[in-house]
Amino acid sequence: MTSASTILILFLAVIVIGPSKLPAGAESIWLAMTNLSNAQRGLPELSLETARRMWKVNRSPLYSIINLLYAAAEHLEELRRRLAVTGVVFLIAVIIAGVFASDLLEALRVPAGDIDLIFIRPPEMFMAYFNVVVTAGILVTLPVALYEILLFIGPAFESDSEKKGMRLFRWLAFPAVLILFASGVVFAYLVLLPVALEYFATFGGDAATAQWTISAYLKFVLNILIGLGAAFEMPLFILLLARFGIVTSDTLRRGWRIAFVVTAIIAAVITPTPDPLNMSMVWLPLFGLYLLGVLLAMVFGKKPEPAG
Numbered sequence: 001m002t003s004a005s006t007i008l009i010l011f012l013a014v015i016v017i018g019p020s021k022l023p024a025g026a027e028s029i030w031l032a033m034t035n036l037s038n039a040q041r042g043l044p045e046l047s048l049e050t051a052r053r054m055w056k057v058n059r060s061p062l063y064s065i066i067n068l069l070y071a072a073a074e075h076l077e078e079l080r081r082r083l084a085v086t087g088v089v090f091l092i093a094v095i096i097a098g099v100f101a102s103d104l105l106e107a108l109r110v111p112a113g114d115i116d117l118i119f120i121r122p123p124e125m126f127m128a129y130f131n132v133v134v135t136a137g138i139l140v141t142l143p144v145a146l147y148e149i150l151l152f153i154g155p156a157f158e159s160d161s162e163k164k165g166m167r168l169f170r171w172l173a174f175p176a177v178l179i180l181f182a183s184g185v186v187f188a189y190l191v192l193l194p195v196a197l198e199y200f201a202t203f204g205g206d207a208a209t210a211q212w213t214i215s216a217y218l219k220f221v222l223n224i225l226i227g228l229g230a231a232f233e234m235p236l237f238i239l240l241l242a243r244f245g246i247v248t249s250d251t252l253r254r255g256w257r258i259a260f261v262v263t264a265i266i267a268a269v270i271t272p273t274p275d276p277l278n279m280s281m282v283w284l285p286l287f288g289l290y291l292l293g294v295l296l297a298m299v300f301g302k303k304p305e306p307a308g
Helices: 003-017 022-040 048-057 063-072 073-099 101-112 124-158 158-200 214-231 234-245 249-254 258-269 276-302
Strands: 114-116 212-213
Touching: 003 276, 022 048, 022 063, 048 063, 063 276, 073 101, 073 124, 101 124, 101 158, 101 214, 114 214, 158 212, 158 214, 158 234, 158 276, 212 214, 214 258, 214 276, 234 276, 249 258, 249 276, 258 276
Parallel strands: 114 212
Antiparallel strands: none
């Protein structure tokens, strides 16, 4: 089972079963498995109280997790509501994306130019549409998910200044996530992808003709679009760290040399071509976004407590 499948199962379990029933259900299943094992070995059946004492003595990690779920039931109920809202938005986004799936696929195909895209397996074209629709649904849902997370952690802030700052950040985060992510996607789509695809289409053209499968092409294009869109969220991420007092604007200003190197490494990872020109096309905007994040940290970051 992949990590994505595990996360999806936990997501559905919290929403469908409910936090109050989830630990009791896990206990019941675990007890049934324990008694089944005991029956196979000729051992007596355990009651729930006896099993709990045994699990406690044996310091079972699963028992610790179940106790944690019992203790956090109220918070998990709130989390359930947030996840339900996110799930509904995701379903609506997927349905709308499904209606416009052909248009989305055609738009993603544009950067390929005259390159022929083919499919060589029976389900490949279906999976191409499926991946486009699901990816579009995830991207539309991300800002909503972020907003719901901020609502969930909001009660943890106690002072008036923290609550005021959190409310401001919460309302600014939604449009900021959209604008920054969309900027990264547009930059990748209009600037980076055409150059990268042209490079790969012509490289070694004397030896072979470029003819890419639709699945390989979409994986490449979506990784670039999502990767650069996520990288463009850097100012918001820096602001979040500064707002919570994890870093300060002074630390960020002094660390600009390190940031210069780190953004170069990120650009090298994101950029699909090995030439320095394309890398610089990504590197310089990323470093500019770091400087924007430093400026936001200076203005909106957590202020140091006055001495005395």
